[in-house]
Amino acid sequence: MKLKNIKIFTIFEKKFFFNFNFFIFVKKNYYEMKFIFKTTIICLFLFLFCYSCGNDEEENTPSGPYYSLSELLIEEKAPNQVNILFQVFDKKGKGVEDFLTHDFKVLEDGKTISQSESQMTIQKNGEIEYKIYTVLLIDNSMSIGDNLEVIKSSSKSMIDKITNNQYIAIYTFSENAVLIQDFTNDVSTLRSSVDKIELGASSTNLHGALVDGLNRIENIYSLEIVQEGAVIVFTDGEDTQGSVSFEQVIEARENKKIYALGLGEEINEKILEDIGNSGYYHASEVNQLVDLFQEIQDEILTYINSFYWLYYQSPKRGEKEHTLELKINSNSNSSKTKRIMGEFNSKFFFSSTVYDYRFSYMRNDLNLTSKRKGTVILKKEKTTSNDHQCDFIHIGELNNSFEYDLIFADELPNSNNPPFSDYYENGSFKEGIIGYESILQNNYNVLDTLLEMTVSGEALNKNAIILFRDISGNNKTFYSSGLLEE
16 A cells, blocks of 8 residues: 555656646746847847938828839030930829829939039920820721711821921721821821721731831930821721731830721720820720710820929939939838939049139140140131131040130120120120030040030130130039130
């Protein structure tokens, strides 16, 4: 009996010590895990704090209306100008035209650029030369029947709303695409051309007509001109000829705009939706065509006004690539289209300067020393058969780059103030100006052929003044002068 009790006690004792050791193990690991957890939280907090401090721009929760940006061009221009040509669209893909400079933010290498210091400026469609070429494709196959006259009048209602910078070409298509009127913006000519449209064959070469129309338009984006093309296609059916595939249409379309308008129930809506990357419109009845044609034209006009040209003076210098970011303030768009990301190189960037020293013609070179580094060289290239006339055809600057415009003396804003008062007597210019040229630009560290000016008459026999106006960038107009002596 005693042996049995002892055995029971021994078993209990083992269980007790096992549980006690397990408790010690758990307690010990609990404190270790608690220490690791606290350390992890502290490290994570420090990381987030350092990350937020290290970023100049903190991404806030998106708010406001939805806008998307589309980059067309990023370009540098001497002396230190960065140009961005882009478009703005709303959530439905319609152009937005009412943004001002303060609605945008520009960052270089992650740092915000001051709008006032950089002289940031926005120009819109009215200030940018813009042309849009529109190809109107009208299905005139036999299935159109009695609806042809309504289709023609609906087309003319759209033509009546074109702008001065919109040019329209008109094609009909049934078995083949036929040019009715080439590109023009003359409304009366376009209306007369539509009146001449007649019914064609029973076959419908929809895909072939689209490829022909797309080949007539081209998109060009530059600071000198923006040119875009669009195709408006109207049909009451689908492609029945089969000579051109749907895939060929998509390949020819690239980034060009197509507005597709279908009439009736025999159309293939899926095909027209895929073709019409800028919109698909369906008219169940022919009397709806007038409103839909006008709606398409309104969309084109809105699209035209979505172009913006933003430019500013960058503080960056030296041969280095810099990141560029453009975005809209208060934009709820959180996708990639919320901003424009790009790069530019500041290799040829410099600070504009003013020349105001006199200089003298000595032998074949004319040297004008700047207040800053560099020397302008005006080279006497040749003497003509006329002893009283010679041509200067080279001007350049070593170790720098500038744009110049030679001006007439009477363009000076106030001739009574120095340094120009030395050249006036009783309100009249003493010696007379010797030449005028349009805007010119030199390349970095190269003596380049920039201007051709003629010095003639009494300017070769007595002192004369060459006046330079620094027109680089958006700086205020400054003048510099030199004295030419024979």
